[in-house]
Amino acid sequence: MDLDINIQPSLKRHPMSRKNILLKKRILTAVLQVLLLIGTSGPLWASTLFQDMQDQEATFNLYQGKIIDEESKKSLVFANISLENTNISTVSNAEGDFSLKIPKTIREGNVVVSFLGYHTTKIPLAQLKDNKNIIALRTSVIELTEVSLEVPKNAEALVRETLKRRGENYFDHPTIMTAFYRETIKKRRRNVSLSEAVVNIFKSPYNTDRKDAVELYKSRKSTDYNKLDTLVLKLQGGPFNTLFVDVIKYPQYIFTEESMEEYNFSFENSTRINNRLIYVVNFKQKDFITAPLYQGKLYIDGENKILTSAIFSLNITDKEEAARLFVRKKPAKANVWPTDIAYRVDYREKNGRWYYGYSNVLLEFKINWDDRLFNSVYSMTCEMAVTDWEKNITGEIPKFKNRLKSTVILSDEAMGFSDPDFWGEYNIIEPEKSIESAIKKIQRQLRKSKSNNGQAAR
Secondary structure: OEEEEOOOOOOOOOOOOOOHHHHHEOOOEEEEEEEEEEOOOOOOOOHHHHHHHHHHOEEEEEEEEEEEOOOOOOOOOOOEEEEOOOOOOOOOOOOOEEEEEEEEOOOOOOOOOEEEOOOEEEEEEOOOOOOEEEEEOEEOOOOOOHHHOOOOOOOHHHHHHHHHHHHHOOOOEEEEEEEEEEEEEEEOEEEEEEEEEEEEEEEEOOOOOOOEEEEEEEEEEEEEOOOOOOEEEEEEEHHHHHOOOOOOOOOOHHHOOHHHHHHHEEEEEEEOOOOEEEEEEEEEOOOOOOOOEEEEEEEEEOOOOOOEEEEEOOOOOHHHHHHHEEEEEOOOOEEEEEEEEEEEEEEEOOOOOOEEEEEEEEEEEEEEOOOOOOEEEEEEEEEEEEEEEEEEEOOOOOOOOOOOOOOEEEEOOOOOOOOOOHOOOOOOOOHHHHHHHHHHHHHHHHHHHHHHHHHHOO
16 A cells, blocks of 8 residues: 655645635645555665775775864754865765865865855865864854844845846856765654765756756665565655755745745844855745745845845644645555655855755654554655756757656665765765664664574574
């Protein structure tokens, strides 16, 4: 029996009540598919990610470390790390750890580390060690007098102008981006699955409405659902789930001319990034709007009308409505409730033009079983970071048969962890330590189970 949780970008059609007219808007989402298995044994692909990274015959130098707050020493999550004047970049993971691979042909340059609300740091490449680099960033303090003089009076007008000027401030030419994509599934706090891919994004100019095309270059996975539950979870949509979070390229999923009127916009405070004064704009649906819309923060360069980052979530206060939006099919004895749907997108700048650099989606939901005392709580995270790009001079895109569909299930496409020589060339998001330990725990459980079965057979 199948349990489908639908959170894919789509035009929801409902009966024409006031509430349901609002629901006809596009909802930015991703699709989860949960398969209920009975008495079947799931496959196991042992994770050799870290060993692969060590065993490769490298043509690059690998620099690893952690990004922290200078005062509190806390890890900084999703900090940008790049090589100055190149397209080589990566991001820190949920524990602040990073891995940056730079071709050995590049021997000089500065590594640039930036994070919202902190002073950008430049470190000469020659000063970095192979590992255990601790990079501390200092908080950027904004004087109140400076803020009071420069903050625009109308937050909504600033957002509208920023969206209107996307063609002026973002890439206006076709681009081929190389990106690293990862999906992680957790049962409560325990990691149960990891799927990864390198993809080519054929990015169309920001001043057009033409959608981007995605081509799968390489993928791998490590998972064993059978040992952890009777449910098998699969995320449908793959890289498109993160690609559609590009608010500037796909504003129709969040802000349209009509939907803008259904939000309240206000200024919260200001910060700095790369010496730019960034306004933080809060947005939240108006009290009389009952349909599930979004709430969050937009980080806008007010002088140039540029969105540098956005962090937001879907309003799922109405559990019944949230379930109708997300659940297609389910076992008769189970109720499924989304408990958190959150998004983030960060942009980067090169030669005065901005482009999509990183995004992630967090999906949490609870399954209540009629015949079980305890419920099941799952979370799925997908994230994608652009690690290199070049102009698409010819403007060509892959043939339709070679493109990924927006309904793709990456874990079905991937074939396990292999081909270390290939993966060695590409910057990835450093895996969390918990991923490695969770998979090792599964392997120990399997070995223990096989050992016990062998002894019982004697």
